[in-house]
Amino acid sequence: MAKQNIFDNEIFFENYQKLREREVNANNLFEIPERLKLMPDLKGLRILDLGCGAGDECSEYIRMGAKEVVGVDISEKMLEVARERNSDPDITYLCMPMEDIGNIEGGFDLVVSSLALHYIEDFKGVVKNVNRLLNEGGMFIFSQEHPVVTCHEDSYGSRWTKDENGKKIHCNLANYGKEGERNTVWFVDNVKIYHRMFSTVINDLVDGGFAIERLVEPEPSEELLEKYPEYYDLFHKPDFLLVKARKV
Amino acid sequence: MAKQNIFDNEIFFENYQKLREREVNANNLFEIPERLKLMPDLKGLRILDLGCGAGDECSEYIRMGAKEVVGVDISEKMLEVARERNSDPDITYLCMPMEDIGNIEGGFDLVVSSLALHYIEDFKGVVKNVNRLLNEGGMFIFSQEHPVVTCHEDSYGSRWTKDENGKKIHCNLANYGKEGERNTVWFVDNVKIYHRMFSTVINDLVDGGFAIERLVEPEPSEELLEKYPEYYDLFHKPDFLLVKARKV
Numbered sequence: 300m301a302k303q304n305i306f307d308n309e310i311f312f313e314n315y316q317k318l319r320e321r322e323v324n325a326n327n328l329f330e331i332p333e334r335l336k337l338m339p340d341l342k343g344l345r346i347l348d349l350g351c352g353a354g355d356e357c358s359e360y361i362r363m364g365a366k367e368v369v370g371v372d373i374s375e376k377m378l379e380v381a382r383e384r385n386s387d388p389d390i391t392y393l394c395m396p397m398e399d400i401g402n403i404e405g406g407f408d409l410v411v412s413s414l415a416l417h418y419i420e421d422f423k424g425v426v427k428n429v430n431r432l433l434n435e436g437g438m439f440i441f442s443q444e445h446p447v448v449t450c451h452e453d454s455y456g457s458r459w460t461k462d463e464n465g466k467k468i469h470c471n472l473a474n475y476g477k478e479g480e481r482n483t484v485w486f487v488d489n490v491k492i493y494h495r496m497f498s499t500v501i502n503d504l505v506d507g508g509f510a511i512e513r514l515v516e517p518e519p520s521e522e523l524l525e526k527y528p529e530y531y532d533l534f535h536k537p538d539f540l541l542v543k544a545r546k547v
Numbered sequence: 548m549a550k551q552n553i554f555d556n557e558i559f560f561e562n563y564q565k566l567r568e569r570e571v572n573a574n575n576l577f578e579i580p581e582r583l584k585l586m587p588d589l590k591g592l593r594i595l596d597l598g599c600g601a602g603d604e605c606s607e608y609i610r611m612g613a614k615e616v617v618g619v620d621i622s623e624k625m626l627e628v629a630r631e632r633n634s635d636p637d638i639t640y641l642c643m644p645m646e647d648i649g650n651i652e653g654g655f656d657l658v659v660s661s662l663a664l665h666y667i668e669d670f671k672g673v674v675k676n677v678n679r680l681l682n683e684g685g686m687f688i689f690s691q692e693h694p695v696v697t698c699h700e701d702s703y704g705s706r707w708t709k710d711e712n713g714k715k716i717h718c719n720l721a722n723y724g725k726e727g728e729r730n731t732v733w734f735v736d737n738v739k740i741y742h743r744m745f746s747t748v749i750n751d752l753v754d755g756g757f758a759i760e761r762l763v764e765p766e767p768s769e770e771l772l773e774k775y776p777e778y779y780d781l782f783h784k785p786d787f788l789l790v791k792a793r794k795v
């Protein structure tokens with residue numbers, strides 16, 4: 300199975316950095332707060348962060364009281380930024396594909412992953428490894444692109460139908476039932492996403508030894524909509540799916 | 548909370564009867580086989596069927612070995628048909644809204660519901676009662692219209708975008724994130740459906756004391772598509788969601 304390392308592509312990397320630095324984006328407004336709300340008290344926990352990127356979350360978890368964080372990322376470029384910007388004696392960065400975590404030492408209380416698992420073909424395999432790396436009763440909390448997003452391939456046509464004023468009136472949902480690789484354009488061509496239906500995500504977790512504790516499909520609050528009305532489109536199509544699961 | 552009894556509407560009732568009598572329909576091709584696949588061995592079980600309608604499933608469960616089936620339906624008309632067509636000393640039919648099952652005697656091994664829960668506003672309340680009526684380790688297996696279907700209201704416009712040959716190219720997904728009542732037209736005006744996001748269905752089950760064991764979003768097999776090519780549209784938009792959950 301090919302392991303994608305799009306973050307080491309220079310054009311992708313530069314554009315991605317700029318995106319994440321913008322103050323107002325869907326990550327900052329929805330993904331981060333909803334993920335933090337799912338978190339238990341991190342005091343004294345050993346945490347594994349899968350797809351840690353520039354390590355901002357690793358630092359955040361240490362600030363929130365975690366005893367130790369191991370950040371794993373496939374991209375050496377991202378980890379260079381991480382070591383520069385988010386260095387801490389209690390954070391260890393490992394450069395490896397998420398598919399290879401079977402080789403690292405276990406004993407984690409919590410495994411977290413933010414918007415990385417939709418880049419992974421072998422989700423089942425990652426789930427199995429995460430289960431093995433967790434202590435009894437340990438938690439797996441992750442976010443991914445929502446299944447009604449990952450189903451889209453740019454070659455299918457536009458994701459939206461808009462009215463004459465450019466207002467999005469509905470999302471164009473196609474091929475949701477056809478799982479597998481999608482080639483999308485995001486700064487560069489051929490960024491690969493792996494689409495899984497909602498049921499597959501949940502069933503793979505159950506089969507991998509997890510109990511589902513909470514699902515979140517984030518939506519804008521009324522206050523947020525007043526400030527950023529462009530996010531009304533999340534009512535038509537959620538961007539993210541967040542999952543909190545417990546090792547059983 | 549108003550409890551809808553659309554099945555006692557005469558026009559609705561007659562059309563619904565005709566639909567269910569057609570040999571080839573989505574219920575017979577997808578919902579029924581997938582629901583039966585989720586079933587445990589029924590031998591000796593006490594089963595409660597919520598929204599049993601004409602009782603065909605109640606009879607089927609007895610044939611499959613169930614010791615006793617209680618069928619609940621809000622529609623006296625449907626239960627008249629059930630008593631005529633699916634009478635059995637081991638089946639009891641009760642005419643009541645599903646929201647009122649809190650009053651019946653418990654001790655069930657399995658609670659089943661086929662395509663009825665999307666008519667119910669108070670899903671949380673039903674889940675709570677189902678949990679109470681089940682024996683330890685008992686199962687709740689149900690199907691409902693898929694969340695990408697229940698979100699639609701006919702006043703939002705067409706559910707599909709078609710090409711010049713009438714082929715469905717995508718489903719028009721709108722207002723998925725806005726839960727609650729929908730007024731749809733199905734034989735008669737104002738058939739009320741209650742839309743819940745995927746996450747809400749699962750979270751309400753978890754909060755109500757269930758562990759999710761399996762989810763199914765049925766799709767046509769290649770053989771089935773050859774025979775009934777019109778069902779390719781399920782790849783764009785699944786019609787059904789099936790859930791198997793265990794009382795914990």
